Amino acid sequence: MSESDGADRSIENDEASMRELAEGNHHAFDALVFRHHRSLFGYIYRLVLHERTAEDLVQETLMRVFQQAEEGFVPERFKPWLYRIATNVCKDHWKKASTRHERPMEWLQEPKGEVVTFADRHADRQWLVEALHTLSIPNRMALYLRFYQDLTYGEIAEVLDLPINTVKSRVSRGLKALENHLNEANDEGGWECEVRTGRA
Amino acid sequence: MRGGGSVKSEREELDELEKKWMSRMTSFTTPVPTPEDTLDLIARVKEQAQKPEKQAEVAPSDHQTGGWMDLIISQWSFYGMRSWLMSAGWMICFSLMIGAQSITIVPKDEAGVFWIQAVTLTIVLSIAYTFRPQNEGMAMLERLSVYSLAAQTFVRLCMVMGFQWILAIPFSFVIPGLDNGWLFLWQWTIPLFFFAVITFVMAERWGMGASLSVSLMIWGGQWFARKVLPEVSLMVQTEELSFRPVQLVSLVVAFLLLGAWYISQRRREI
Incomplete structure (x- = not known):
């Protein structure tokens, strides 16, 4: 993780x-x-x-x-x-x-050329970056601390100065929102196509 | 009951979501700072933080005279407590093991020699572990330290050797079949020093792989020589005629090697 x-x-x-x-x-x-x-x-x-x-x-x-x-x-x-x-x-x-x-x-300001040139490799990343940036900053922070910084819920609570249950619900809300984004993208015919046609 | 069930299902739901998103999240990669970036960053932060203190900074030459404790502390923090504790743990375990074996299993007339063989092997392996190859960033940090490389590595050698020596002292007086504990202490201290220096100097010169191989070969040679040519073996009883001359020669060789290493380090640093 x-x-x-x-x-x-x-x-x-x-x-x-x-x-x-x-x-x-x-x-x-x-x-x-x-x-x-x-x-x-x-x-x-x-x-x-x-x-x-x-x-x-x-x-x-x-x-x-x-x-x-x-x-x-x-x-x-x-x-x-x-x-x-x-x-x-x-x-x-x-x-x-x-x-x-x-x-x-x-x-x-992220370089866009990279997405088209290395579309196969970066499409997933680009979609995820965009999806994450639709979340509120507090939810995003909780997700980053959980998934990329190897912190426990207790430690995240300490970082964000919040009760542990609030942290859990932020992570949960963030992931559910990402889940919805993914489902919507799939319903619309695949997010990979959107990225490759320049919508990213 | 319903509340408990709901809490449980929420926790399970969160676990499932986490598992599901774990692999996908890895695609959000970021640029990775290089060790040079890290060094630049350290320099910038220190410069920014210490501007008023800059003039009062201690010169490296001052460290060489009065800063041995600082040097030891810097080595301690360089490798971190966990690494040092692991080294210490390994040395303690091995010392206890060979000590117990010398006392209980090995025949009385062989116990002293067995102890010398085992303690020298322990120091070879301990030096190999403590001086194991570092990652690029650590090597660079070491080069850029306020202390010379020679001072840093020598202090590290002293720390490992000193700890192993202190650990082994009590066994000098409890291993059976020996009349004089103090003499026995002298008898195993010199081989310990000799093998530590050999492993250290060769690791500094040719890398740990070569050093470990050659040290183990020398150790094996000494072990074998004890049976076929005891006149050149360090692993003999004190009553053997060759005991003192061989000990003296090995002590001189160790000091010469250490001196040669120090001179070459100084030349390189100049």
């Missing part, structure tokens, strides 16, 4: 690294970033769908982690805390974007 970090799992002990970072050992930060960069980038990229923006927001997230550690803060559980910061950073980004009259999500 999870998106792998690529980092060696055997070296994982985030809370200990965070404690060391708080004690002034800056090498501990390197290990933390190497463990989480890929998956954190994946989470933020899926939310904003723009590579450059995702890079900036990842940097902002890690900057906050570093600053918190500098102030001596060590979270009880690192991963939910990290994604909570990332979620807040994304929310801040959208708030700023809305005051600048920008689109809150830059997903329309």
Whole structure:
């Protein structure tokens, strides 16, 4: 279910690294970033769908982690805390974007040529991206945290600061909505055709 | 009852939905940052966070004199607690196993030699595990560390060797058939050091695969030599005439190898 970090799992002990970072050992930060960069980038990229923006927001997230550690803060559980910061950073980004009259999500800027050129390979992805972006942001966040970040419902509840049952119902609602999209697309004669004719 | 049933069915429904969507969700791929991107990111965050402190940053030369504890901590956090605990767990299990065997199964007059054979094999395998090949990102992190590569790897060697040595000390005094525990401690410490250094230096020079093969061959050779040519074997009883000269020679060889490795590392870093 999870998106792998690529980092060696055997070296994982985030809370200990965070404690060391708080004690002034800056090498501990390197290990933390190497463990989480890929998956954190994946989470933020899926939310904003723009590579450059995702890079900036990842940097902002890690900057906050570093600053918190500098102030001596060590979270009880690192991963939910990290994604909570990332979620807040994304929310801040959208708030700023809305005051600048920008689109809150830059997903329309995704290269389209890719879809036609590699239609067979990317049609499924493109459909899924579009279907996910019809969901509300809170539902989408819950789905991403569940499916790509390897978090339990308890941890997602911690990230989103919600009761566990609310998280479950968000995931459930999100998946049911996706299910409806899929059924509609099938009824209309297949979503793959839509993608290939340029509607994506 | 109805409420309970409803909760159960909701949970089952969610499980089914999750299972159904799990594989489809994987198609939403994202760009993947490279290890270089990660290194850039680390540098940017640190630079941004430490701007006021930059001037006060400790120079690497200061670490070499007073920062051994920092160096050990950096190695600890570099590999993470789980990795170190796994290494320690492996060493503890093996030490207990060979210790128990030396005490209970092996004949008294053979127990000391058996212990030396087993403890040297343990250190070879422990070094091989701790210095196993890293992924690209970790190797790069190691190269870019404020500490020299030589210092990092040497400290790691000391940590593994030191832990194994401390673990094995109590057995010097409980293995049967030995008159002098302190002498026996000396008798197995030198082979332990010799095999640790051989495995380490060769791994640094030719990679772990070659190192492990050659170390095991040397270990096998020593084991065999004990039967046919005890004059050149490290695995002999203290009362053998060749005991002291062989121990001395192996100690000198180990130090020479370590010195050669250090000089080559320094040249490479300069």
